[in-house]
Amino acid sequence: MRKPRQPLALAKSFILYAALFVFLIPFLLVLMNSFKKTQYFVENPIALPRSLDFSNYVNAFENMGFLQAFVNSTIITVIGVLLILVFSSMTGYLFVRFKWKVNTVLFFVMLASMTIPFQVIMIPLVMIYGNMHLLNMKASLLFMYMGFGIPFGVFTYHGFIKGIPFELEESAFMEGSSRLRTYFHVVLPLLKPVTVTLLVLDVLWIWNDYLLPSLVLLSPDLKTLPLSTYAFFSSYSVDYSPLMAGLVMTIIPVLVLYLFLQNQIIKGITEGALK
Template identity: 70%
Template sequence: MRSPKPLAFLKTILLYIVLLLFLLPFLLVILNTFKTTQQFVENPLSWPKQFNFNNYMKAIEDMDFMTGFLNSSIITISSVFIIIFFSSMTGYLFVRFKWKANSILFFAMLASMTLPFQALMIPLVLIYGELGLLNSQGSLLFMYLGFGVPFAVFTFHGFMKGVPLELEESAFIDGSTRLRTFFQIVVPLLKPVMVTLIVLDTLWIWNDYLLPSLILQSPSMRTLPLSNYGFFSTYSVDFSPLMAGLIMTIIPVLILYLLLQKQIIKGITEGALK
């Protein structure tokens, strides 16, 4: 067997070094969850004196972890489902129906993607506050729909251009309706791009802090990112339980991403090519 070329070997070593640099902050956070806050303040780079899970127990209790997990799960699953459901149908409408209004609406959605959320958040809070719609998960879901649909429609639009029209025409000849053809013929072909959007939107909504902090005011409605903020007081921060809470918060989406990362790359690549 031929030995690897020196240049290829050096590239491999360089990639592993870069990988270590990216993973180092995450590993440091994990190690510091096993320290006391005093030990962390004294030397955040030191090895823990002992490995115990006291900080995780404290984080679960202080964060009301199960309530936050349930709220995050409800909001994330509902928002992702609504975004995928409406965006797939909208993308199909834009591709299959050559109406002038569709072109205008599609480019309006693309233009909305360029607007930063920070430019909209104050007017949104003022308007929803005057209407009495704050502190509601329904309002939060509606906002996620508005912010998530443009990118999803853009992605579905590019992918559906590669779906053969002949498949739908064959179904129409057999007496299938437009709606049935979409859900039984087109939707199964959209699996790669759907998985991609599910993972990307889940990462975004699950980890989002700013929008829920503006809308959800009741402690019983807090998501996990909002619950982590409880470790911050006026003059100090309880760092070790905070980092334990952060680790528990990111584990679900980290597992989801690792399981579906190949589908993410495949969906983005096929959508771009098609």
């Protein structure tokens, strides 16, 4: 009975590996071209590098101001993700456990805000913040990330918290636990699957974001890694090879984070799907 299934299993494996290769093609092209001279890149961008020349990485590290940009990206990503997760989970809990009419209205307002494209409001947003002299500040950027990230987080947590039995919290209340302590010690640990999922999505979003930081952070010493790669663009040309090296260096931190947390990420997403 197993033999007829072997060709089907082989076909599925082949399709999966083929899809993996297709998804890896952009990253492999960037990696290959990061070891070339710009001249060779322009001549044939899909050819293999003639040698492993790391001068592009040295050039990118110096011209991008990599260390300062890395620190800026790390601070903004870590603080932004933490704020989104904390406020999203607490707001979702409030909407589920407190049956106030205003909560229903606010929940649907948040859902409606998710349908508005950022490009529609980015110019008025920048004009308002500029008139209030609130641009060129990390705090302003973090506040905007909270505004754009919390609605989706609340929507995700809301559906997950509805599946948690309220009897667990009642037991804690009977033991004398406060509402806040019950949330952090009983409810929040049960939200680990959805929290891990949102953590991955928000880290990728904020770390790789170019448009919003480019509108808010104007000073060179505040630039994030995606903004610092623009150092290789001039008025009439682009230095492609150091740019590719800079992109690889920008990708590596998130890739390393995923390699360290892959078991927790897969487990969290799997438990969230089962939930």
